[in-house]
Amino acid sequence: MIRLDNVTKTFPGGSRPAVASLSLDVGRGELVTLVGPSGCGKTTTLKMINRIIEPTAGRIFIDAKDALAVPAHELRRSIGYVIQQIGLFPHRTIAQNIATVPLLLGWDRARIEARVTELVEVVGLEGTMLTRYPSELSGGQQQRVGVARALAADPPVLLMDEPFGAVDPIVRKHLQQEFLQLQERLGKTVVFVTHDIDEAVFMGARIAILNVGGVLEQYDTPETILASPANAFVEDFLGGERGLKRLALRPVSQVGLERGPVVDVAVTGDEARRIMDEHSVDWLGLLDGDRLLGWVDGSMLDGGDLRLLQPRPFLVSLDSQSSLREALDAVVTSHARVAVVVDDGVYKGMLDLEAIAEEITE
Amino acid sequence: MILAQETPPLFDWDWVARNWDQIIDRTWEHVTLTVVSVAIGMVLSLGLSIIALRWRRAYAPITWVTGLLYTIPSLALFALLVPIVGLNATNAVIALTSYTLLILIRNTVAGIDGVPASVVEAADGMGYTRRARFWKMEVPLALPAIVAGVRIATVTTVGLVTVTAVLGLGGYGFFILRGLNTFFWTQIIVGVSLSVALATVFDLSFVWAQRWLTPWARGVG
Numbered sequence: 001m002i003r004l005d006n007v008t009k010t011f012p013g014g015s016r017p018a019v020a021s022l023s024l025d026v027g028r029g030e031l032v033t034l035v036g037p038s039g040c041g042k043t044t045t046l047k048m049i050n051r052i053i054e055p056t057a058g059r060i061f062i063d064a065k066d067a068l069a070v071p072a073h074e075l076r077r078s079i080g081y082v083i084q085q086i087g088l089f090p091h092r093t094i095a096q097n098i099a100t101v102p103l104l105l106g107w108d109r110a111r112i113e114a115r116v117t118e119l120v121e122v123v124g125l126e127g128t129m130l131t132r133y134p135s136e137l138s139g140g141q142q143q144r145v146g147v148a149r150a151l152a153a154d155p156p157v158l159l160m161d162e163p164f165g166a167v168d169p170i171v172r173k174h175l176q177q178e179f180l181q182l183q184e185r186l187g188k189t190v191v192f193v194t195h196d197i198d199e200a201v202f203m204g205a206r207i208a209i210l211n212v213g214g215v216l217e218q219y220d221t222p223e224t225i226l227a228s229p230a231n232a233f234v235e236d237f238l239g240g241e242r243g244l245k246r247l248a249l250r251p252v253s254q255v256g257l258e259r260g261p262v263v264d265v266a267v268t269g270d271e272a273r274r275i276m277d278e279h280s281v282d283w284l285g286l287l288d289g290d291r292l293l294g295w296v297d298g299s300m301l302d303g304g305d306l307r308l309l310q311p312r313p314f315l316v317s318l319d320s321q322s323s324l325r326e327a328l329d330a331v332v333t334s335h336a337r338v339a340v341v342v343d344d345g346v347y348k349g350m351l352d353l354e355a356i357a358e359e360i361t362e
Numbered sequence: 363m364i365l366a367q368e369t370p371p372l373f374d375w376d377w378v379a380r381n382w383d384q385i386i387d388r389t390w391e392h393v394t395l396t397v398v399s400v401a402i403g404m405v406l407s408l409g410l411s412i413i414a415l416r417w418r419r420a421y422a423p424i425t426w427v428t429g430l431l432y433t434i435p436s437l438a439l440f441a442l443l444v445p446i447v448g449l450n451a452t453n454a455v456i457a458l459t460s461y462t463l464l465i466l467i468r469n470t471v472a473g474i475d476g477v478p479a480s481v482v483e484a485a486d487g488m489g490y491t492r493r494a495r496f497w498k499m500e501v502p503l504a505l506p507a508i509v510a511g512v513r514i515a516t517v518t519t520v521g522l523v524t525v526t527a528v529l530g531l532g533g534y535g536f537f538i539l540r541g542l543n544t545f546f547w548t549q550i551i552v553g554v555s556l557s558v559a560l561a562t563v564f565d566l567s568f569v570w571a572q573r574w575l576t577p578w579a580r581g582v583g
Contacts, residue, residue, distance in 0.1 A: 052486055077489035087484030091502045091578045100488045133578040149488070159487075 001189040002026040002049060002157060007058030009044050009214070018044045019214030021058065028156075029187040033204030035194055037237065041214030042193045046159050049191060050079045062157060077101055080150030080188070084162040086142050088134035094120075094145055095130040101153040119148040124178060140171040147179065151186070158190045164199070176202060197238060201226070201245055209234050222249055243360045244325055252327055252341055253320035255359060257349025260338065262287055269303035276301075285340070285350070286311045292340060292347040314340045320348055328356045374548040385552065392533025392560060395523045399455050400516050403462030410463070411470040412496075421471065428464040436461070436525045454526040461522060462515040469511025473504030506579065509572040513565055520561040524553065534560070 004024040010017040019041040026032045034042040047053040049060060051072040060067040067075055088097050095116050096103075102112045120127055123144040134142055143164065150158060163179075164172040180203065183190065194200050200207050201222040208219045211233055218230035226246045229235040238245070262285035263272050276284050282298035286306060294311030301309075315336035318327055320343050327339050331353060341348040378385070410428075414421035434442075439457045447453045477500050485495045501508075524535025532539060534553040541549030573580060 050487060052483065073486075073489045073491045075489075076487055079487075081484070081487035083480060083483060083487070085478070085480030085483075087478070087480035087487075089481060089484070089499060090478075091499075091576070104489050104494075135578070 001028040001030070001063055002191065003061040004045070004049075005059040005061070007045070007048060007055050007060060009041070009048060009053060010056045016213055017056070019048070022210075022214045022216055024208060024216065024219065026189055026191060028189055030205050031183055031188075031190040031192060031203060032206050032208060033192045033194055033200040034208050034210060035197055035200035035237075036210035036217075037212065038195065039212045040210040041212075042195075042210050043161055045210070045214060046161055046191055046193045049157075050076050050081060050159055077104055077153065078155050078157070080153075080155045080158040082143075082146050082150045082158070082160040082163040084165040086134075086139075086146045086166065088142055088145055088149070090134055093131055093133060094125075094137070097134065097145055098148045098152050100149055101155075105153055107153075115152060119151060122151070122182065123148045139167045140175065143167055143175060147182075151188075156189055158188045160190060160192045162194055163192070165194075172199075179203075198245070198248070201249065209237060244328075247328060247356070247359060248323045248325035250324045250359060251320060252318055252322050252324060252351065255324065255351065255355065257341055257351060258355065260340075260350040260352075261285060262292075262347070262350075263306070264288070265293065265306045267306065269301055269306065272301055272306060273298075285314075287347055290346045292342055314338070316340065317342055318351075319343050324356055324359055327351055328353075331356070372547055373551055377548045378552065385556070388533050388536055389556065389560075391531060392520070392523050392535075392557070395451070395454055395458060395526065395531065395533060396516065396519050396560075396564070399458035399519050399523075400462055400512065402455065403459045403466055403515060404512065406459065407463050407466035407470060411467050411474070414467065414471055415474055424467060425464065428460075428467060431460040432464045436522055437528065440526065440529055449529050451531060454523075454529055454531050458519050458522055458526070462519060465515045465518070466508075466511045469507050469514075470504065473507025473511075474500050476507060477503045502576075505576050506572065509568055509575075513568045516564045516568065517561045520557060520564060524557055533557070 002025070004022055006021045006023055007019060008017050008021055009019045018039075022041075022045060024032075024045075034045060036042050044053055048055045049062070049067070051067065054072075055068070062075075062079070089100070092100075098116045098119055099112045102115060107115075116130065117127065120130060125141060125144050125148070129137065129141070129145075134145065137145065143166070146163070150160075164175045167175065176199065192200075192203055194203070204222060206219060206221055207225055209217045209225065211217050217237075218225055218234045220230075223246065225234065226238065226242050226249070229238055229242075235242075261275055261279040261281050261283065263275050264287045272284055276282065276298055283295050284298065284301070285295045286293040286309070292314070294313045296309050296311050315334040316327075316330040316339035318330065318339050318341050320341055322341075331337070331339050331351075338350045338352045340350045410424050414424050431439075436457060439460070440453060443453045443456055447456065474496075481499060481503065482495065485499045490499065523531075523533045524538055526532045527535035527539040534557040537549040537553030538557075541547065541551075541553060
C-alpha cells in the first residue's frame, strides 16, 4: 500500500542526510510503527509520505501511484494526518474541525453533517461537544477530535506522528487501546511514529527500528524483534526486560490455562480433600456451576457441606484479554500465588508463577 | 475709566448652537480622512505584510522605510508633499496613511508569526493550499494582533487629522487652529473634546468588532 523506494532527505545545510536511501513497504491494512532514537529520521520519514517534507531523492508510492506526481495538497486530502501537538484549529468548532477535509473536497452539507455525527461516536466523544471550541476540551478529548478529523474523508492511509505523546500516561493507554479497537474495525494502512519502544510494541503489527540517519536496522513483527534482535543496536534499543516485553504481547487466552484445585460446591468433603491432595496444596477454589465463589483454607474443610463455608475472594482476577505481563505484575505485587481468569463471570482457569515463567523461557 | 468689563465665558454654548452645521461638516471631514487613511493603510500594509512573510529578507527593509516615514514630523510631511500633490485632501491622506503603515505591518506580521506551528502543520497536512491556509487559518488567528494594530493606528490618525488644519482641512483641527489664532477658548475645547470622543468611539467599536469576529476567544482561558 505504501512503498518507499530508496528515499533520501538531506536538509539544506545538513552535512549528512537525515534519511539515507530508505526502502520500506507497508501492507494494506497494516499498522507499522516507526521507532528509534532522536535523530533517526522517523518523523522525517513519516512527513515525506504526505510531503510535508519533500524527499531529496527516491520514490514514494501510495496504492501503486507515484505520490510525488500529484500536487501535494491533493495528495494530503487522501491521507489522514495526526500530530502530537494535535493542531486543532482554535477558531473553528469541533464540528468544523472534523469537517475540514470533507469541506476541502467539496462534500455537500448533509453528507458532511452525517459524517461528523458518525465520527463523533466512532472516537467516543459526546455530540454536545460539536458546537464547542477546541480550547474548551481536555487534552484527551482534543486528541480524539484530532483522530476524528484525520478519519473524516475516510482516507485509506493514516499517518500518526507521536499522536498520544501530549497526554498523560493513563489517558495515553486508553487512547492506544481505543485506537487499536478502532483500527480492527477500519483496517486503515497506518504509519505510526513513536520514540517509546513499549508503544511501538503495543501498537505495531510490524515495527521498523531506525538508527541515526534513517538507517533501517530491523523491520519485523514485535514478537520476532523481541525474540531475536537483528544486531547490537536493536538489542540495546529494546532495552532490558525483553522477556517481559514479550509477555506484554501475549494475552492470557493464548496460554493453556490449568483448571487448578477447584471443585464445585456440590461435591462431598472427601472429594474436595482428594482434589487438594492431588494438587498438593492446602487451599481449594469453590465453584457454583461456572461461577467462581472464591477460595477456602484446607483447615476449614471438616467433611461437611461445602455450601456452608464462607469462601474468600481471590486476590488476583483477570480476564483472558489481559496480557501475561499484567498477570505477572498482579501476581507479584499482590503476593498471591495464582491469578484466576474469569470472563464475564465464567471461570476459565488459573495461572501460577511457574506457568508464566514457562512462557518467558519458551 | 472702565465702565464695564465683560469677561468672556470659558465655554460659550451659544457659539456651539450657532455653528452646529459647521460642527457636523467638520465631523464628517474628520471621520472621512481617518477612515480613508486607515483603510488604505490596511490594504497597503496587508500587501506589504504578505511580501514580508513570503520573502523574509524583505521584512527588514520594509520596516526600515515605514519606520523612517513614521519619524518624519507630520507638519514637515504635509509641507514636503505640497509641491508634489498640492494643498489638498490627497496630500493629507498620503501623509496620514504613511503613519499607519509601520504599526499595521508590525502587528500583522507578528500576528501571523504567532499562529501556532502545529496549526500551520495540521492545515498543510489536511491539504490546504498555501493561499487558503493564509486566508482561512492564519489571518483569522492573527485577528487579535491585527485589530490591536488597527486600534492604535486609528487613534493615532484621529489625532493627526487635526494637524491637517494647516492644509485648510483638519476636521476638528479647524476649530483648534482658529481658536488658537483668536484666543477663543470655546472653539479649542470643542475641537479637542470632539477629537478625543471620536477616537474613543472608534476604539470601542474595534473592541466590539473584535469580540464579534473572534467568538472562539470569548470567555476562554
